[in-house]
Amino acid sequence: MKITDVICPFCGCLCDDLTVTIENNRVTGVDNGCALAEAKFMHTGRLNNPIIKDGDRFRETGYDDAIGAAADILKDSERPLLFGWSGTQGEAQCSGVHLCELLGGVIDNTSSICHGPSILAIQEVGHPGCTLGQVKNRADLIIYWGCNPVEGHPRHMSRYTNYADGFFLENAFRERKLIVADVRKTESANLADEFIQIKPGGDYAVFSALRAIIRGKGDILPDYVAGVAKSQLERVAKMCLEAKFGAIFFGLGLTMTKNKYKNIRNAIELTDLLCRHTKFTITPMRGHWNVYGSNEVMTWLTGYPYGVDFSRGIAFYNPGETTAIDILAKKECDAMFVVASDPAAHMPKKCAEHMAEIPVIQIDPHINCTTLLSDVQLPVAVTGIETPGTAYRMDGIPLRTKKVIETVYPNDTEIIDKIYKKVLEVQKK
Amino acid sequence: MSELLVKNAFVIDPLNNINGEIMDIAVKDGKIVESVKDTSNTIDAKGNLTLPGGVDSHTHICGTKVNFGRYMSPEDMRAGRGRAQKYMYPVSGYSVPTVYANTYRYSSLGYTTVLEGAMAPLEARHTHEEFSYNTLQDTMANTLFDGNWAVMEAVAENDLKKVAAIVGWTLAAVKGFAVKITNPGGTEMWGWGKDVGCMHTKVDHFGVTAAEITDYLIRANELLNLPHSAHLHNNNLGKPGNYKCTLERMQRTPDLNDKRQTLYMTHVQFHSYGGSKWADFCSKADDVAWMINRKPQIAIDMGQVMFGKTTTMTADGPMEFNLYRLYNNKWSNHDVELETGSGIIPVLYSKKNLVNSIMWSIGLELALMTKNPWQCMLATDNPNGAPFVKYPEVIALLMSSKYRDEEFSTLQKDTEKRVILPSLDREMDWNEIAIMTRAAQAKALGIVDLGKGHLGVGADADIAIYPVKTGDIDPTQEYEKVIEGLSVTTHTIKRGRTVSKDGNCLVFGDNATIWVKPKISENYDISKDPEFIKRFERYYTVNMANYPVEEEYINRNICIETETEL
Numbered sequence: 003m004k005i006t007d008v009i010c011p012f013c014g015c016l017c018d019d020l021t022v023t024i025e026n027n028r029v030t031g032v033d034n035g036c037a038l039a040e041a042k043f044m045h046t047g048r049l050n051n052p053i054i055k056d057g058d059r060f061r062e063t064g065y066d067d068a069i070g071a072a073a074d075i076l077k078d079s080e081r082p083l084l085f086g087w088s089g090t091q092g093e094a095q096c097s098g099v100h101l102c103e104l105l106g107g108v109i110d111n112t113s114s115i116c117h118g119p120s121i122l123a124i125q126e127v128g129h130p131g132c133t134l135g136q137v138k139n140r141a142d143l144i145i146y147w148g149c150n151p152v153e154g155h156p157r158h159m160s161r162y163t164n165y166a167d168g169f170f171l172e173n174a175f176r177e178r179k180l181i182v183a184d185v186r187k188t189e190s191a192n193l194a195d196e197f198i199q200i201k202p203g204g205d206y207a208v209f210s211a212l213r214a215i216i217r218g219k220g221d222i223l224p225d226y227v228a229g230v231a232k233s234q235l236e237r238v239a240k241m242c243l244e245a246k247f248g249a250i251f252f253g254l255g256l257t258m259t260k261n262k263y264k265n266i267r268n269a270i271e272l273t274d275l276l277c278r279h280t281k282f283t284i285t286p287m288r289g290h291w292n293v294y295g296s297n298e299v300m301t302w303l304t305g306y307p308y309g310v311d312f313s314r315g316i317a318f319y320n321p322g323e324t325t326a327i328d329i330l331a332k333k334e335c336d337a338m339f340v341v342a343s344d345p346a347a348h349m350p351k352k353c354a355e356h357m358a359e360i361p362v363i364q365i366d367p368h369i370n371c372t373t374l375l376s377d378v379q380l381p382v383a384v385t386g387i388e389t390p391g392t393a394y395r396m397d398g399i400p401l402r403t404k405k406v407i408e409t410v411y412p413n414d415t416e417i418i419d420k421i422y423k424k425v426l427e428v429q430k431k
Numbered sequence: 432m433s434e435l436l437v438k439n440a441f442v443i444d445p446l447n448n449i450n451g452e453i454m455d456i457a458v459k460d461g462k463i464v465e466s467v468k469d470t471s472n473t474i475d476a477k478g479n480l481t482l483p484g485g486v487d488s489h490t491h492i493c494g495t496k497v498n499f500g501r502y503m504s505p506e507d508m509r510a511g512r513g514r515a516q517k518y519m520y521p522v523s524g525y526s527v528p529t530v531y532a533n534t535y536r537y538s539s540l541g542y543t544t545v546l547e548g549a550m551a552p553l554e555a556r557h558t559h560e561e562f563s564y565n566t567l568q569d570t571m572a573n574t575l576f577d578g579n580w581a582v583m584e585a586v587a588e589n590d591l592k593k594v595a596a597i598v599g600w601t602l603a604a605v606k607g608f609a610v611k612i613t614n615p616g617g618t619e620m621w622g623w624g625k626d627v628g629c630m631h632t633k634v635d636h637f638g639v640t641a642a643e644i645t646d647y648l649i650r651a652n653e654l655l656n657l658p659h660s661a662h663l664h665n666n667n668l669g670k671p672g673n674y675k676c677t678l679e680r681m682q683r684t685p686d687l688n689d690k691r692q693t694l695y696m697t698h699v700q701f702h703s704y705g706g707s708k709w710a711d712f713c714s715k716a717d718d719v720a721w722m723i724n725r726k727p728q729i730a731i732d733m734g735q736v737m738f739g740k741t742t743t744m745t746a747d748g749p750m751e752f753n754l755y756r757l758y759n760n761k762w763s764n765h766d767v768e769l770e771t772g773s774g775i776i777p778v779l780y781s782k783k784n785l786v787n788s789i790m791w792s793i794g795l796e797l798a799l800m801t802k803n804p805w806q807c808m809l810a811t812d813n814p815n816g817a818p819f820v821k822y823p824e825v826i827a828l829l830m831s832s833k834y835r836d837e838e839f840s841t842l843q844k845d846t847e848k849r850v851i852l853p854s855l856d857r858e859m860d861w862n863e864i865a866i867m868t869r870a871a872q873a874k875a876l877g878i879v880d881l882g883k884g885h886l887g888v889g890a891d892a893d894i895a896i897y898p899v900k901t902g903d904i905d906p907t908q909e910y911e912k913v914i915e916g917l918s919v920t921t922h923t924i925k926r927g928r929t930v931s932k933d934g935n936c937l938v939f940g941d942n943a944t945i946w947v948k949p950k951i952s953e954n955y956d957i958s959k960d961p962e963f964i965k966r967f968e969r970y971y972t973v974n975m976a977n978y979p980v981e982e983e984y985i986n987r988n989i990c991i992e993t994e995t996e997l
Contacts, residue, residue, distance in 0.1 A: 018977045124502070125505055128775070128776070129499070132764070133768045135768025138768070297502065302529060303564070304529065305523025306505060306508060315521060316521050398554065398557075401973065
C-alpha cells in the first residue's frame with residue numbers, strides 16, 4: 003500500500019510530499035524524502051515496554067506501573083524541570099504545559115539550546131519574515147548564513163529556494179543567486195555564487211560592515227573585516243540592493259557562536275535596512291520538526307516561547323535563569339521530565355552529571371543517552387508515523403502529520419494526560 | 432436536562448424591542464424558553480442591567496500573528512500576570528494576552544461570542560488550535576482573500592462565479608466564517624515591498640485593482656449566501672487624506688441584501704483622516720458619517736483608539752512597515768504565500784501627541800455622528816486601537832459629554848482645531864449601547880438566527896448581568912459608575928451555565944466554533960478543476976491534500992451550510 007502526501011517528522015522543513023510504501027504494517031519504502039526522512043520512517047529498533055530502574059539495572063514493566071512511578075517522582079519533587087518537546091506533537095506540548103503548571107515546575111524546550119538567542123533578538127527588534135512559499139515564488143537572492151542546508155535540511159533548497167520552481171521567475175535555477183556565509187567551506191558553500199568565509203566569531207562585524215556599506219558609510223571600513231575582503235562585502239551589498247526579493251536563512255552557526263543573540267539582532271537590522279531599499283526577509287532554520295510548535299504552544303498558553311517557571315503560581319520567564327541548562331548546571335531541579343529529546347547527549351557534562359543524581363523520567367520511543375540516566379522510561383508511538391499530530395514548520399505553517407502504520411503504543415499526549423490525572427489524584431489526597 | 436431561572440432582571444434586548452423591563456428569563460438546555468418548572472436553580476438579578484451576551488465582531492485574539500505578537504513581547508506579558516484559580520489557569524499579557532487571559536477577561540466583561548478579525552487560510556489550523564482554548568466565548572474567523580492569487584486571476588477573467596467557487600471552497604476547507612479583505616491588492620504588492628494606494632492602481636502581474644477585488648468579493652459573498660457580508664479593511668489605512676478612499680468605497684458599494692449590510696467596513700477611525708500630510712492631519716469623521724447615514728448597505732466598527740500602550744497587528748503588511756518607520760521600535764512582518772501578509776508593532780498612544788489625540792476624537796465622532804447605532808459597532812479593533820478591556824471606558828465616553836469634555840481638556844491643545852468632537856452633544860442611552868455591543872454586531876454577522884445577540888425564546892442562553900441599576904445612576908454625570916459597573920459582570924451565562932461570577936470563572940468552559948460550508952454544485956467545485964490543482968501543487972509549499980483543516984481541530988462546532996447560486 004502506498005500513502006501519499008505524507009508529512010516528514012524529521013526537520014523544520016516538514017516536507018509534505020512524501021509517498022510511503024507500507025507492507026505488513028511496516029514502512030518498506032519512502033519516495034521523495036531525503037536520506038534523513040528515509041532513516042526516520044524505516045527505523046525499527048525501539049524500546050518495547052516501559053522500563054524502571056531497579057538497582058543498577060532496568061526492569062520492564064507495564065504502563066500503569068510506569069505512570070504511577072512517574073507521578074510519584076513528580077509529586078515528590080520540589081522543583082521539577084520538564085524539558086524537550088521539539089520532537090512531539092503540539093497536543094502533547096499543550097498537555098505538558100498544563101502538567102508543569104499543576105506541578106509548579108519549570109518547562110523549557112530545546113530552543114534554549116538552539117534558536118533561543120534568535121528569539122531574544124526578535125524580542126528586541128522584531129522579525130521581518132514570511133512563509134517559505136513567498137521565497138520560492140519570488141526570491142532572486144538567497145543567503146544561507148551559518149547553516150548548511152545540503153546536509154542539515156537536505157530538501158530546503160529544492161523545495162523552497164534555489165532549485166524550486168518560482169512563479170515570478172522564468173528560469174528559477176538560473177535567475178536566483180546564492181550567497182553562503184560560513185566559517186568553513188561546506189557542501190552548501192560549494193554551490194554558492196558568492197561564498198563569504200568569516201573568521202570564527204566574526205559574523206557580527208561582517209553584518210555591521212554590510213550595514214555600513216549600504217548606508218553609504220563604507221569608507222570607514224578596513225580592507226578586511228573578520229577575514230572578509232572589503233571588496234567582497236561591497237559586491238555582496240550590491241547584490242542585496244539589486245535583488246528584487248532577498249531571503250536570508252540562518253542557523254546555529256550564528257546563534258551559538260560568539261556574540262550569540264547580538265548576531266541575530268544585527269542580521270535582523272540588516273534585513274530591516276534592506277527593506278527600505280527592496281524586499282528582504284529573514285528566517286531561522288529551525289532544526290527539529292516541531293521545535294517551532296513548542297514555541298507556539300508555550301506562547302499561546304503561557305505568554306513566553308520557552309523557559310517558563312511556574313513556581314510562583316504565575317508564568318515567569320527569564321532566559322539564563324529559567325532555562326534548562328542553567329537549572330541543571332546550578333543543580334536547582336530535583337527531578338527531570340524529558341519528552342522527545344535527548345539532553346544527556348547534547349548538554350554540557352555538568353548538566354548530565356546532575357541528571358545522574360536526580361530522578362529522571364523519559365517519554366521517548368527510542369533508547370538514547372538519556373535512557374541511561376533515566377529512572378523511568380515510557381516508550382510511545384512515533385508522531386507522524388504511528389500517530390497523527392500537529393506540527394509547525396520553521397516558517398510557522400501548521401500541518402497535521404499523519405499516521406501511516408498501526409501501533410500498540412500510546413502517544414505522548416495520552417501518557418502525559420494520564421500522568422497529569424495521577425498527580426492530580428495524589429495532590430487531592 | 433438543566434434548567435435555570437434568572438429573576439428580576441432589568442432587560443434591554445434591542446432585537447426584541449425590549450428597552451428596560453423587569454423580567455424573568457427562563458432557560459432550558461442552554462436555550463431561552465417561555466418558562467421552566469424547576470426553579471431550584473435561580474439567579475436573582477436584583478433589578479440589575481441584564482443584556483444578551485456581548486458579541487465582538489472584530490477582534491484579534493487567536494492565530495499566527497496574534498501569537499507572534501506575544502512571542503516578540505515579553506514586556507507585554509509581564510504587564511498582565513494573573514495566578515491560577517480553581518477554574519482558571521495562570522495568565523500573562525496586557526495588550527496581546529495569552530488565550531486564557533483573553534477568554535477570562537472577555538467573559539468578565541459579559542462577552543460570549545467573538546470573531547477573530549483575520550485568519551490566513553494557509554495558517555488556519557493555528558487559529559483553530561487557539562480557539563480550542565478560548566473556552567468561554569463561541570468563536571469564528573474572518574478568512575483573508577485580499578491577495579489570493581486564484582481570486583485575482585478570476586477577477587481578471589471577469590468570472591464572478593469562479594471567484595465565488597474559490598471563496599466557497601476555501602472557507603469550507605479552512606473552517607472559516609466570513610470573507611475578509613485587508614488592503615486588497617496591497618498585501619500581494621507588499622511581496623515586492625510595494626503597496627497599491629487607493630484604489631485604482633493595478634496590482635503588478637495580476638492586472639486587477641483593489642476596487643475590482645473588493646467589488647467581486649462583495650458580489651461573490653452574496654452569491655454564496657453567507658451569513659456575514661464581505662468584511663473590509665480598506666486600502667490606505669492610517670494615511671492622511673484617506674477619507675476619500677473610504678468615501679469612494681462606500682459610494683461604489685451596491686445594496687444587495689435586505690437582512691444586513693452588504694459591506695462591513697472595519698476600524699473606520701483609521702480610515703477617516705483628512706489632510707495631506709501629518710502636519711495638516713485632521714478629522715474627516717463628519718464626511719464619513721454623512722455617507723454612512725445615507726448608505727444602509729454599509730456597517731462599520733469604530734476602531735476606537737484609547738491612550739496607553741498597546742500592540743498593533745494586521746494582515747496589512749505595508750501599513751505596519753510605514754507605522755514602524757514612524758515609531759522605530761520593533762517590527763515583525765509575515766507574508767503568506769499566494770494569500771496575504773501581516774505585520775506587528777507595539778505602539779504608545781499618547782495624549783501629548785497631536786495625531787493620537789485626533790485619532791481618539793475621530794473614533795468617538797464617528798459613533799456620535801452615525802445616526803443609526805445598528806450601523807456602528809463598538810470596538811477598538813482589539814488590540815490595535817486599545818485592548819478590549821477598555822470597552823467600558825469607550826461606552827462611558829459615548830454616554831457622557833461631560834466625560835468627553837474632561838478628557839478632551841487633557842489632550843494636546845491643538846486638537847480642538849482639527850476635530851469637531853467638542854461640538855457634539857449626543858449622549859447615548861443604555862439601549863443604544865446594547866445595540867452597539869451585541870445586537871447590531873449579531874445582526875451584522877448574520878448570527879441572530881443562530882440565537883446570538885438577543886434573549887428571545889429559542890435564543891442561546893448567553894446572558895450578561897452587570898452590577899448596574901440604570902435608574903439609580905445618571906450616566907451623563909456619573910461616568911465612573913458606568914465604567915465600574917460594566918467592567919465586571921455579576922454573572923456571565925453561556926449556554927445556560929454561569930461561566931463567570933464577579934470576575935471569577937466557574938467552569939473551564941466549552942466553546943463552539945461557527946463556520947460556513949456553502950453548497951456548491953459539482954460544476955463549480957474548484958477543487959476538481961485541473962488548472963486550479965496544477966497551480967496549487969506548483970506554487971504553494973503545502974500540498975492541496977494537506978491544506979484543509981481536519982475535523983479534529985473543531986471538536987465542538989456549528990456549521991452553517993448555505994444554499995448558493997453555484
